[in-house]
Amino acid sequence: MRKLCLIALISSYIFANELQNAIDSANSGDIIELGSGIYSGNITINKPITIDGKDRSAIIKGNGTGDVIKINSSGVRLLNLTIENSGNSHNTIDSAISCDGASRVEIINNTIQNSLFGVNFKQCNDSKIVNNFITSKPVDLGLRGDGIRLWYSHDNIVENNHLHKSRDMVVWYSSNNQIRKNYGEYGRYSLHFMYAGKNLVEDNIFKYNSVGIFFMFSSGTTARRNQILSSTGAFGVGIGMKDTSDFIIENNTLAYNARGLYLDQSPFQPGTTNIYENNKILYNTIGVQFHATLHKSIFNHNNFIGNMEVAINDTPGSKIDINDWSQNYFDDYAGFDRDKDGIGDIGYKNFTYLDSLWQYYPNLRLFYGSAIMSILNFISKLAPFSEPQLLITDPNPKMEPYHE
Known part of the structure; x- marks a missing residue:
């Protein structure tokens, strides 16, 4: 040499x-x-x-x-x-x-x-x-x-x-x-996957991008301990999933995005699951947005704090009730813990009422947060004039946020 x-x-x-x-x-x-x-x-x-x-x-x-x-x-x-x-x-x-x-x-x-x-x-x-x-x-x-x-x-x-x-x-x-x-x-996309399997994505910091991470047509990847912050624009996404299968999404922080998680027909392959565990989904406009859900995802031990909406479903007919939720923390949970085991005495349920209008008709988002929308939504919760949609059922919600 x-x-x-x-x-x-x-x-x-x-x-x-x-x-x-x-x-x-x-x-x-x-x-x-x-x-x-x-x-x-x-x-x-x-x-x-x-x-x-x-x-x-x-x-x-x-x-x-x-x-x-x-x-x-x-x-x-x-x-x-x-x-x-x-x-x-x-x-x-x-x-x-x-x-x-x-x-x-x-x-x-x-x-x-x-x-x-x-x-x-x-x-x-x-x-x-x-x-x-x-x-x-x-x-x-x-x-x-x-x-x-x-x-x-x-x-x-x-x-x-x-x-x-x-x-x-x-x-x-x-x-x-x-x-x-x-x-x-x-x-634009801090990280964009297409037809890419069995990769490891960990300990990255992505901020001020249009999209943090978007996985498309991929399977078998793990994403953990990433921080995805302030994804900008009306379609800003922390982690997006499009036709993905057998993913593990764990210990990530998704904060100040238009959407924390955006799940488009994911999982995709029948018999597969995507697992979301120990993530901090904080102060997003929408915590989780479901689109065309057909197969089960698992949500365990996640924190949902400060989001304007915990979850929405933008596709009528999606199989939202197929998802499995356990021991997540929701800051809007209104139950008690009489036996002091850290788990709420009654299950957590998240419904959409009048909000389903702007979920299905995006142009109505102009009025989101307005006085008239808030009043109509409040009235619809007291006396629903349309059938509310159940998005999340967690039978064992945590009383305190998950800490590493």
């Missing part, structure tokens, strides 16, 4: 091909150390080498077209670099770093900026994306690229990255990945 040291000129590109020449001349296993300066990007790496910028003061700058760095070899390591100025094409997924068909790649401790997409893994396995700061082009949200993109990529670790003003982090057709301790803010 050799160490090759390069120093670029900050003020110019006199040695435009210097870095690519060093890569082409390197042997497998060599380390190329870059001194402070600007290096021409649009480079291709076809052998297992390390490029180390030491303190991120080495800038690899693309020419504004295509990928800044293309990795076509296993065993490549990019460390401590600043990478910027990719192309602008969504069709070709112009990225700061593109990895295609490799394994054991490490992208560690880099700054990625002014690049449409950040790190794009295509069929890259057993690799690491760790401790990077990633932001997209300074354009409107819908025109940005994804900060991290896993496509048919398995057994990877995505850890401790900070995504700021990118579009999404996506995991598509990818399994057995560990996505943990990341921080995502001011994006």
